[in-house]
Amino acid sequence: MSMINEDLQHLLLNYCEPESDLLQQIDRETNLKVLMPRMLSGHYQGRVLSMLSKMISPKKILEIGTFTGYATLCLAEGLSPEGTLYTLDINQELEDMVRKSFAQSPYNDQINYILGDASQSLGQLNEVFDLVFIDADKKNNGTYYDLVFDKIRPGGLIIVDNVLWSGKVLSNQQDKDTKNIITFNDKIAKDTRVEKLILPVRDGLFIIRKK
Numbered sequence: 001m002s003m004i005n006e007d008l009q010h011l012l013l014n015y016c017e018p019e020s021d022l023l024q025q026i027d028r029e030t031n032l033k034v035l036m037p038r039m040l041s042g043h044y045q046g047r048v049l050s051m052l053s054k055m056i057s058p059k060k061i062l063e064i065g066t067f068t069g070y071a072t073l074c075l076a077e078g079l080s081p082e083g084t085l086y087t088l089d090i091n092q093e094l095e096d097m098v099r100k101s102f103a104q105s106p107y108n109d110q111i112n113y114i115l116g117d118a119s120q121s122l123g124q125l126n127e128v129f130d131l132v133f134i135d136a137d138k139k140n141n142g143t144y145y146d147l148v149f150d151k152i153r154p155g156g157l158i159i160v161d162n163v164l165w166s167g168k169v170l171s172n173q174q175d176k177d178t179k180n181i182i183t184f185n186d187k188i189a190k191d192t193r194v195e196k197l198i199l200p201v202r203d204g205l206f207i208i209r210k211k
Contacts, residue, residue, distance in 0.1 A: 053078025
């Protein structure tokens with residue numbers, strides 16, 4: 001999924017912070033036991049998410065799409081001491097694995113892991129967030145963006161994963177999923193309420209700052 005060649009990817013890893021033992025464990029277990037393990041954020045993207053979180057020291061983080069909890073714990077590294085992270089996912093089959101990993105982390109008491117349809121869960125969250133990470137079913141990126149926008153404080157960040165879609169956004173022959181990604185990207189490009197840029201990290205991270 002990375003847009004960067006393998007040699008350069010190894011070099012980048014050499015010059016960033018190492019993974020914790022727990023993150024290495026989650027990566028290994030995901031690849032051994034879970035379908036579609038490439039959905040995991042991984043070492044380099046995880047360090048990017050951690051750095052962005054630490055730069056704003058959020059009191060409230062929202063993650064849409066927990067998967068196996070790797071990105072969740074990376075984002076949690078930047079939480080203020082009294083901060084809270086809400087992470088939403090629909091896959092109940094991964095619950096035991098995710099809760100076990102959270103319990104081994106220093107952030108367990110700060111994480112609210114909510115299972116169910118994210119659109120419905122969002123309607124029940126009466127919070128103002130400093131940071132939102134959207135990494136769930138891509139066809140609903142625009143829906144999630146609209147649902148969270150009023151819950152983000154001015155100056156807060158929305159980060160959206162997979163916006164380069166393995167380079168398919170450049171293809172002349174686009175499938176339905178690719179068209180959905182492009183439609184979302186165009187929506188953000190036209191939104192004058194935000195500042196935005198795409199980082200070509202792994203499969204593309206849209207960094208969106210609410211004015």
